[in-house]
Amino acid sequence: MYKYNDFDESFVRNRVAQFSAQVARRIDGSLSEEEFRPLRLMNGLYLQLHAYMLRVAIPYGTLNPDQMDQLAHIAETYDRGYGHFTTRQNIQYNWPKLPDVPAILSDLADVEMHAIQTSGNTIRNVTADHFAGAAADEVADPRPVAELIRQWSTDHPEFQFLPRKFKVAVTGAAADRAVVRAHDIGLVLKRQDGVLGAEIIVGGGLGRTPMVGKTLKEFVTFDDLLPYLEATVSVWNLLGRRDNKYKARIKITVHEHGIDDIRARVEDRFAAIKPTFGGVDMEMLREIEGHFVPPIFADKPVDAYTRAYEADPVFRAWADTNLAAHKAEGYAIVTVSLKKPGQTPGDATAEQMRALAQIARDYAHDELRISHEQNVILPHVHKSNLPALHAALKAFDLASANVGLVSDIIACPGMDYCALATARSIPVAQGIATRFEELKLEHDIGALKIKISGCINACGHHHVGHIGILGLDRAGVENYQITLGGDGTEDMVIGDRTGPGFAYDEIVPAIERILLSYLDLRDGPEETFLATYRRLGLAPFKAALYPAKEEKANAA
Amino acid sequence: MSRPFTPKVITANALLQGDVIYLSESGIWVRALHEAALIFDAARAEALLTEAQKDGMVVGAYLTDAAEGKHGPEPTHFREEFRRTGPSNYPHGKQETGARANV
Numbered sequence: 001m002y003k004y005n006d007f008d009e010s011f012v013r014n015r016v017a018q019f020s021a022q023v024a025r026r027i028d029g030s031l032s033e034e035e036f037r038p039l040r041l042m043n044g045l046y047l048q049l050h051a052y053m054l055r056v057a058i059p060y061g062t063l064n065p066d067q068m069d070q071l072a073h074i075a076e077t078y079d080r081g082y083g084h085f086t087t088r089q090n091i092q093y094n095w096p097k098l099p100d101v102p103a104i105l106s107d108l109a110d111v112e113m114h115a116i117q118t119s120g121n122t123i124r125n126v127t128a129d130h131f132a133g134a135a136a137d138e139v140a141d142p143r144p145v146a147e148l149i150r151q152w153s154t155d156h157p158e159f160q161f162l163p164r165k166f167k168v169a170v171t172g173a174a175a176d177r178a179v180v181r182a183h184d185i186g187l188v189l190k191r192q193d194g195v196l197g198a199e200i201i202v203g204g205g206l207g208r209t210p211m212v213g214k215t216l217k218e219f220v221t222f223d224d225l226l227p228y229l230e231a232t233v234s235v236w237n238l239l240g241r242r243d244n245k246y247k248a249r250i251k252i253t254v255h256e257h258g259i260d261d262i263r264a265r266v267e268d269r270f271a272a273i274k275p276t277f278g279g280v281d282m283e284m285l286r287e288i289e290g291h292f293v294p295p296i297f298a299d300k301p302v303d304a305y306t307r308a309y310e311a312d313p314v315f316r317a318w319a320d321t322n323l324a325a326h327k328a329e330g331y332a333i334v335t336v337s338l339k340k341p342g343q344t345p346g347d348a349t350a351e352q353m354r355a356l357a358q359i360a361r362d363y364a365h366d367e368l369r370i371s372h373e374q375n376v377i378l379p380h381v382h383k384s385n386l387p388a389l390h391a392a393l394k395a396f397d398l399a400s401a402n403v404g405l406v407s408d409i410i411a412c413p414g415m416d417y418c419a420l421a422t423a424r425s426i427p428v429a430q431g432i433a434t435r436f437e438e439l440k441l442e443h444d445i446g447a448l449k450i451k452i453s454g455c456i457n458a459c460g461h462h463h464v465g466h467i468g469i470l471g472l473d474r475a476g477v478e479n480y481q482i483t484l485g486g487d488g489t490e491d492m493v494i495g496d497r498t499g500p501g502f503a504y505d506e507i508v509p510a511i512e513r514i515l516l517s518y519l520d521l522r523d524g525p526e527e528t529f530l531a532t533y534r535r536l537g538l539a540p541f542k543a544a545l546y547p548a549k550e551e552k553a554n555a556a
Numbered sequence: 557m558s559r560p561f562t563p564k565v566i567t568a569n570a571l572l573q574g575d576v577i578y579l580s581e582s583g584i585w586v587r588a589l590h591e592a593a594l595i596f597d598a599a600r601a602e603a604l605l606t607e608a609q610k611d612g613m614v615v616g617a618y619l620t621d622a623a624e625g626k627h628g629p630e631p632t633h634f635r636e637e638f639r640r641t642g643p644s645n646y647p648h649g650k651q652e653t654g655a656r657a658n659v
Contacts, residue, residue: 027572029612047615049639050649052574080648095648098572344645415635416643424638426645476633 001062001367002147002291004112011155012109015116019043020102027099042122044115045101048419054093054101055118056108060128060146060170061089061377063368065357070111072353078104083353085338085346087372087410087459088167089127090118094417116154121162123153123233129171129178130371133294134333134379136325140189140196142172144289145225151284152226159233163240164248166233167205170198176490179372181213182206182464184250185232188490190219197221202232202262203254206458210494211251214259216266224274226281231269235262295365297328298382305383308390315390317443318401323386326379332386334364334378335371336393337400337408341433344426345411346374355396363389372461373410375403406441406448406515407433410461414454414471415478421454423471423478424504428452431508436515445515447528449488464488466530467514468495469507480507484514484541485533496538498545510545517544564601565592565629566608567639568617576639576650578629579608579617587650589640590628595619 004012019039026036040046044055056071063071071091075083078100079093086092096104108114118125126146133141149168153159159166171178172189180186186201197219204213220228239257241247247256254262308315324333336356339345348356356376360368363385369377381389393399402408409432412418414425429452436442451465455472462468468483479501486495502510515529521540522532533541566579567589577585578592586592595601601619608617620636622629631637642649 032612033571033615047569047574049635050575050642051569080646094643097574415638416645424644426643430645473635478634 001064002288012114016105016109019105023098023102041119044118048417051095052098054096054104054115056091056113056115057118057125058089058091058370059150060126060143061130061370062143065360065366067111067113068353068357068368070107072350074104074107075350082347082349085370085374087461088125089370089372090125121164123159123166126150127169127178127372129173130369130377131177131324131333132172134326135173136327137175138173139191140172141292142170142189144285144292146170147288148285162237163242164245174490179488181492186213192219195221198225203251205249205251206461206463208246208456210463212492214254216263222285223282227274227277228270231266231273235265235269295380297331300384302330302383305386308387315387318390318399321401322403330383332381332383334381335403336376336398337403338375339402339408340397340400341407341437342430345409345429352396352398359389359392402442404447406436406445409433410451412453412459418454420457422473423454425452425454425460425471428469428507432511435508435512461488463494464492478504484538498542513544514541517541561598562621564595564619565622566604566617567620568614571613571615577614585614592629594622594624594629
């Protein structure tokens, strides 16, 4: 993975020193809150409902074991002994105290991490496919491009006061695991005639105006990629609405001007700025690529795996749900679920973080990833190590066999923490997961993505959940709207709203009614919830959700 | 016609700890809602808020509705109920310090 050079090191250290001085000036009264707020946001420090919250970037979701250990150390030393992994491949600490934040940032810098541009109207943490560098279906590892974008966008002088925040995601595979069509810019790496490049998708986003990104250009070679991105952000920076924050994101600019108009402007701007890059971007990309050399994969038998798979039903259940195809013979990608039913989605204790770091050292070529689905990935595990790895995970309560199933729920922090939230998300996720654990229906239901947001800003990606749940405040009471049929993959679809929302104590039974009717309606166990929904549409699920009303309508 | 004034408390977050605080009758910031001053008069509420917003050791002071309870002010909205209690997924925040328990 990427190692900081002298420039990166001194940049991050300087920022720590600068922010430490700003914190000191805020505490001694030299800076007012109004003056301090934009400074703390530039460094990822929010003030939430009960405490400050520090959002730390995990660039493109990649961590090494020393970094994971340091995240555990921070959780224990300055926080409540845990951290929360988010849908944007960040970790959030929910209880830091202002005077401790400089020390936390210094500890992060010790392991080449930071919280820069995790807030504010800047280009945010660049996210990527969490199976990057390991997936069997990958055209190219997206992380070198993502790192190039991180370096280019960090403190980019033209892009520190954008109309609104700006999010970039990169995938190197046709199967989209990075939700690139829901980002301001999404890149899909491709190879054409032996040359690597990217499809550039622009104007996707969720929030109050969900939109599927549109293709700005089918193929841009790596030679042109950075100037093309700069041209795109630059066009929006001038054109984007600064009069209305709800219309400021690039999705609205693309919608209002049309993709053809935006493309023409980007092409003009690209022609003007391309010569100024002079090839330095490609030199940097080549240098970065040298940091992402794949590990040396072992060529050895997988008998230990086969034996355990045949002999141990618990191991088999876990292997069936939590493993994905690796590009190297004899290897697997392991998803460690942070969704034990009843647990807060995405939370890991310091002890669990340390265990994961050690497991990565012992069995996974020193690599860890954080997925936007709030799980931890061990990207390179030889199958012969899987039984021992599984046993190690079990010892730390990390062996839930539920990846991609009903209890593998994305949930934002919601009103348990977030100052913007209009309702709680976490207890709804806990309630659904616990209920289906009781019903023992999880494996019968099969592949399902439930995503929950506690406000319209949609950090929980509810629009692209097969079942999406949006928590709102309706006349002073928590109320939950349901959408069905959303899909966050390469075939991205925004879900359909079912109708009136449900009270807090009604939402888990409502989800149960949807899923029990799916079991009745499906063509067979191989037809997934999403496929059944696409075949039958909203009507039968609506009938299950609102039975009394349907009866009334039929009687009329 | 303007809406009749409903009773309010002044709340904010503490600068250093970041936790929820309330303005008391004596003008001191307290950690428990039931120790807060319940304000029944619009002019007094505005005057106290203006003063509170000048306090450099607190952040984001605002007026919020509260009702008169047996032991002091109580929240009328669930957001303020969570603020005076803490998150529902862990026993952290005010519920562990006892600031909530006295109610």
